[in-house]
Amino acid sequence: MARRKNISKQTQRLLMALFETPGQWWYGYELSKLTGLKSGTLYPILMRLDDQGYLASEWRDPDLPGKPARHVYRLTSEGKALAAQIETTIDANNIGLAQGEVTP
Amino acid sequence: MTPSCYRKAANGLLRYAQKIGHPDRAPWIRAMAAETRSIKSDFGALEFALGSFIAITKETLRMQRFEPVVRWFLVCSSLAWAAGKIYLVVALWEKSVATPLWLTAILALEAVVYAASAFSLLTKKYLLFCVFLILALATNSALFGFAQFQFLLVDFQPAESLTWYFAVISEEYFMWTAMLFGALVILALKNFDRAKAALLPSMS
Secondary structure (H helix, E strand, O other): OOOOOOOOHHHHHHHHHHHOOOOOOEEHHHHHHHHOOOHHHHHHHHHHHHHOOOEEEEEEOOOOOOOOOEEEEEEOHHHHHHHHHHHHHHHHHHHHHHOOOOOO | OOOOHHHHHHHHHHHHHHHHOOHHHHHHHHHHHHHHHHOOOHHHHHHHHHHHHHHHHHHHHHHOOHHHHHHHHHHHHHHHHHHHHHHHHHHHHHOOOOOOHHHHHHHHHHHHHHHHHHHHHHOOOHHHHHHHHHHHHHHHHHHHHHHHHHHHHOOOOOOHHHHHHHHHHHHHHHHHHHHHHHHHHHHHHHOHHHHHHHHOOOOO
């Protein structure tokens, strides 16, 4: 059996949020509002996911002149696969809880 | 419209983050700054900037964890050696042990060299630290050589503490090697990217 990755709840929340809107690019502040994660928690996760190849990021020109370019993010195919795997695990856990499994 | 104090504080925090942040994370700091500027609420911008600042600080510490550990180990080692030399000089002086002046002078010089090497490490001047270590090696070699010469020709009888000192002097050579190696490792790590870019441009 493959060893389960140790992924924090915050990372799972972010991955799930991005997984629900595949292909859509998100700004950092939007992600913060979407997931409820503060920037101090969100950015280390984004950096880590980006380093590991689960996240794609690029600079997007501003809508208004005089504003700086902004970074946008979305899941890569590897990121989507990881998110799908996590979703399956969460679903399995939820089913287990619903059926009255006792966890230590 | 003038920016509020919250907005100024947010901008100041992110400017400071740019200064202290790890160079590899520079684009991320720019991204955080851009996001902060896009937030309409001044207090919200400060809150976001504060979180970003904490994230960058943590990230920088995580990425540089190797260097401070080795550096502080070397600083403590250098200071311990300096303290040992000073202790020996003072002990010899207080006990009025018949010690040649040159021996006391070299011991004192070694204490200064070790203290200087610790200071050079604190200010992150690794090349200077290597120079001080080589200087310490030279003074200790001179001390060892002169002492041997003195024992053989003048029948100099060292005090107990000095006998102990000459016994551990060879241990000190191992210590130097370890310290020099540590400093060289730090230098190599700090310049790894630059060296790689120069030597292997296609890979960087």
